[in-house]
Amino acid sequence: MLSHANSPARRTSTGQVVTYVLLVLFAAFFLVPIVWLVFEAIGGNLGLISGNLGVWLINSTIYSAAGAAIAIAACVPAGYAIATHEFPGRRALLILTMLVMLIPTSALVLPLFLEANEVHLLTSPFAVILPYGLFPFGVYLSYMYFQTERFNVLFQTARTDGCDEWKVFRHIAIPLSKPVAALIVFLNIVASWTNFFLPWVMYWSTDATNRYPLPLGIALQLFNGETSGEYLGVVQLHTTWPPSAIAFLLLATIAPVVVVLVLAQRWIRSGQFQGVFH
C-alpha cells in the first residue's frame, strides 16, 4: 500500500508506535502494583501497627550491614589477589568462584540449615550474617576490576619504588577499589535485605521472633502461619489486618532498598553490570 519512496520512514513510524504501546503496557504491568501500594498505604490507619516492627528493622539493618561488611572485606582483597598475584591454585579458585556465583543461593539454604543445626548456630544472628557475607559474585567483580592493565602498571611502579605488598594494597589498591566496592555493597545489601528463604529456615524451628528480619517478621505476623493443608475456597487473605496497614508495612520493608537503588541508579542505567563479563 505504501509507495516505495516513503516506505522506510512510514515503516519505522508504525513500528515505533507498536513499540511504544507495548512498552507502556509492560511499564504499567511493572509499575501499577507499586503505585497501588503507595496510595493504599497513604490512606491507612497506622495506629494499628504495633509489635516488633522496630526490632525487626534493627535486625534487618544489622544483618545486611554486617553481611556487606564481611563481603567487602573478603571480596576486594580476594579479587585483587586473583587478578594481580600468581599463586598455585589461583585458576582453580577463580573457576570455583564463578561456579559458586552461578549457583542460586537458595540451593544452599537447606544444606546451611543442616550445618547450622549441627553446630548449634540455628538461632544465632550469624546463621544469616555469615551466608550473606559469602558473595562470590563480588570476588568476580573485584577480579575483573583489578585486571585493568593501567592498574597493574601503577602497582608495578609502586613496587619498583620500594613499596611492600601490603603498602601497595593499602595505599593504592584500596583507594582504587571504591567504585567496585560500592557496587558490591549495593548488590549484596539488596540480596540480603530481600532474602526470605534463609532467615525463614534458620529462625523457624525455634521461637525466635525477636531474631526475624523485617520482611520475614511482617510476613509471618500478617499471616500467622497456620495452614490447614487443604483447599478452603477462601474469599480473602488469612489475616485480620486491614489492607492499608499491610500496604504500609510492605512499603516499609522495601523503602530502604528503594533508597539504595536510587543512590545506585547510575550504575544500572550505564549498564555497568555488563562490563563484568568478557
Next chain:
Amino acid sequence: MKHKSPMRPRKTGYLFVAPYVLLLAAIGIYPAGYVVYLALTSLTAHFTGLDNFIDATHNSEFVPAFENMIKFLGIWLTALVVFVVSLSLMLHSLNERVSAAFRFVLYLPAALAGSASVMLWLFMLQPGKSPWGFVLSWLGYHTLGDSLAPAHLPVVFALIAFWSGAGSWIVVMYGALATIPQAALESAKLDGAGAWRTAVNIKLPLIKKWIAYMLIGAFAAGSQLFAEPQLVSEATGGIANQAWSPNQLAIFLAFHYDYFNYAAAIAVDLLVVAVICAAVILLRTGLFGVGH
C-alpha cells in the same frame, strides 16, 4: 613496560584470598559436603547408599512437587524468553534517554523481590481490592479463591516471578545488545534492513549466548522455588500445599518429621541440578572466558 600484567610470585596472594577462602569453605563447600554425607547415611550414621534418594521418591508428595515445579518452570521460562528478549530489543531501538527511563521502571520491582512482592501480588489477585480487578472479573474470578485455584498456581507463581525478576534480565540483555558494534548496525541499515530485520537477523544471533545464559540461570533459580508457594500457603490458610515445590517438601520433611536424611536427599537432587546448570553456563556459553 614491556612485560604485561606482571604477576607477583609471592605468598601474599594467599593472605589476600584467605578470608574469602575460609568463608567459601565454611559456608559453601562444607554444607554442600555435609548434605551429601547426610543423604548417603541413615539416622544412625550408617552408610546407606542411594536408599534415602529412593525412599524420598516414595513420599506421596514427591512426584506432585516435581510436577508443580516443571509446570511452573515451563511457563516462567517461556515468558522470560519471549518477553525479556522482545522488550530488550524494543528498548534498544529507542533513543537512550527514553530507553533508560523505561529500563528503570521495568527494573524497579526486581529491587523489591522477595517476600514483599509475593504479598503485594496477593492483593493484585484479590478481586475487589486489585487495580487489575477488571481483568480478574473479565476472567470470571470473583474471589481470591478463584484467582488462586490450585490449577492456576503455576501461572500465578510464574507471574509473580516474572514481575519481580524480569527487570534484572532485561538489564543484562540490554547490556548485551549495547555491546553490538555500531558498525554492524550501520551496515545493516545501508543494506536496507528495517528495524525488524535488523533485530531478527543481526541483533538476535549476537545475543544468543545471553539468552542461553538467562534460560539456564532461570531454570536453576526457578527449580529452587520456595518463597512464592510458602507465602501463598500461609496467607491463604493452605490453598497451596506446604509441600507444593520440592524445596518446600524437603523443608517440610526436615521440620515436621525430623527426616533430615530424606530432606538431605531432596536437597542434593536440587543442588545437583543447580551445579550442572552453573557448569553448563560456565563451560558452554563462553561468557566467562572459560571452556570453548
